[in-house]
């Protein structure tokens with residue numbers, strides 16, 4: 001995502017941010033009610049600290065969760081930083097991120113994004129909301145994965161980190177389930193996809209919450 005100080009690279013064969021601000025205003029959709037940035041548990045505290053210091057209100061909602069049938073609770077995997085106009089950390093006048101050094105990994109990867117297909121499969125995707133992607137879509141469409149990996153460096157690298165983060169979370173869940181600390185239905189294939197709270201069945205809405213980072217396998 002754009003940066004107030006980032007110089008535009010002169011090399012024509014690499015991604016050049018056009019500082020349009022789309023990624024901080026409508027990163028994934030033009031529908032104002034659906035705009036959000038995914039925030040992982042290891043990112044949330046730093047963002048809340050900055051927001052407190054600056055007296056900025058954050059609209060953080062639970063995002064990806066799993067139902068733990070064993071303990072009748074919802075396991076929180078990530079949050080969504082919601083907004084309708086633009087991200088609360090975006091400076092409209094300067095057209096840049098005011099927390100650039102601390103911005104979430106999703107922002108570091110943009111316009112490369114990770115789409116969840118289900119609990120096991122993820123896809124790398126180029127966001128069409130990005131002005132650079134829009135302007136070069138015809139050219140980029142025909143390129144190989146290897147070319148895009150170089151073209152969008154370091155965004156691709158950060159997107160890979162996002163994927164690894166997701167896989168590590170799945171690994172933790174499976175280990176917790178094997179140790180019979182939780183039961184989200186992975187091992188008996190009761191569940192095969194992530195879901196957001198909006199899609200959760202009514203029974204889950206009243207279940208207490210626990211963050212995945214709070215669950216431990218005793219030695």
Ligand code: SF4
Nearest residue numbers: 001024087090097107
């Ligand atoms: S955190 Fe920064 S880069 Fe990310 S959406 Fe907000 S303003 Fe943009």
Ligand code: SF4
Nearest residue numbers: 017018020021023130
């Ligand atoms: S949408 Fe793309 S071109 Fe526009 S500021 Fe974000 S990364 Fe840069």
